[in-house]
Amino acid sequence: MALVRLQLHLSLLHFLPSDIAPPGSVENVLDCFNSCLKNQECVSLIYDRYNKQCYAYPGRLEVPFWGSDLNTDLDIYNTDREGYGCPSHLGYDFNSTVNVCFKIHGGTDTQIQAHRNCNSDGGHLIRITSSAKDEFVSVVWPHQKTLVDGMCYVEGGWKYSNGDNVTYFRWMPNQPNAECGQGWGRCLERSVSGFNDVHCWHPRPFICEFDI
Known part of the structure; x- marks a missing residue:
């Protein structure tokens, strides 16, 4: 895992993002930092000083976006992951907003072929694990x-x-449109409009992700 330089962009929030993961119990803010270090998708962390709870978030948190009302029990820290270990020599780019090392393949492959292509670099097909990462792919x-x-x-x-x-x-509306293992081979396809379940042999462009 890449080393993380914690930037003290300390902010105070009135409410939390709707898709934030449930918090974990910690003893202090340093434990919250350590928890973020162990989570490769953690870009921002929120420490609840009153309840001693730690939230990890896979995107940057900005006060103007979430609201300006102050809650003095919540401390917000944005981290700066440098992308150390992202193999740029293999055509990968690093995005610090969602902390992802990625490579776009504009040509088309089936799901199995795409997996093999990503695996050959030591990566895998990109995993959409949050709304922040979903929006990143749209960009x-x-x-x-x-x-x-x-x-x-x-x-x-x-x-x-x-x-x-x-x-x-x-x-997307009316998706998924069949049960797992029945009819089509079920694989995940993403568009700006939403997700589809599709034949695994449908050729599509794809994005590889490299864990760092």
Whole structure:
């Protein structure tokens, strides 16, 4: 994992983002920092001093966006991940807003071929794990549908290629349109309008992600 330089952009928030993950209990703000260091998707952290709870968020938090009312029990820190370990020599770019090392493939491949292509670099298909990351993909690839990591199994439901459960969905209307393992091979496709479940052999552009 890349080292993190914690920037003391300390702010105070009145309310939290709607898609923020549940907090973890910590003893102090340093424990909250350490928790963020261990989470590669953590870009901002929120420390609740009154309840001694720590929130990790995969994007930058700015007071003007969330509201100007002050809650003096919440301390907000934006981190600065430098992208150390992101293999630029293989064509990858680093985005510090969502802390992702990524590579766009504008040509088309099937899901299996795309996985193999990403794996050959030591990466994987990009995993859309939050609204912040979903919006990021809209910015870097606004053109058309793209393959993202996610496959549906008869036993277990939607899984990422590493075996973790897919927990973030933004389905288009009437999607998904069949049960896992029935009819189509079920893979995840993303567009600006939302997610589809599609034939795994449909060729699409794709984005690789490299964990750092």
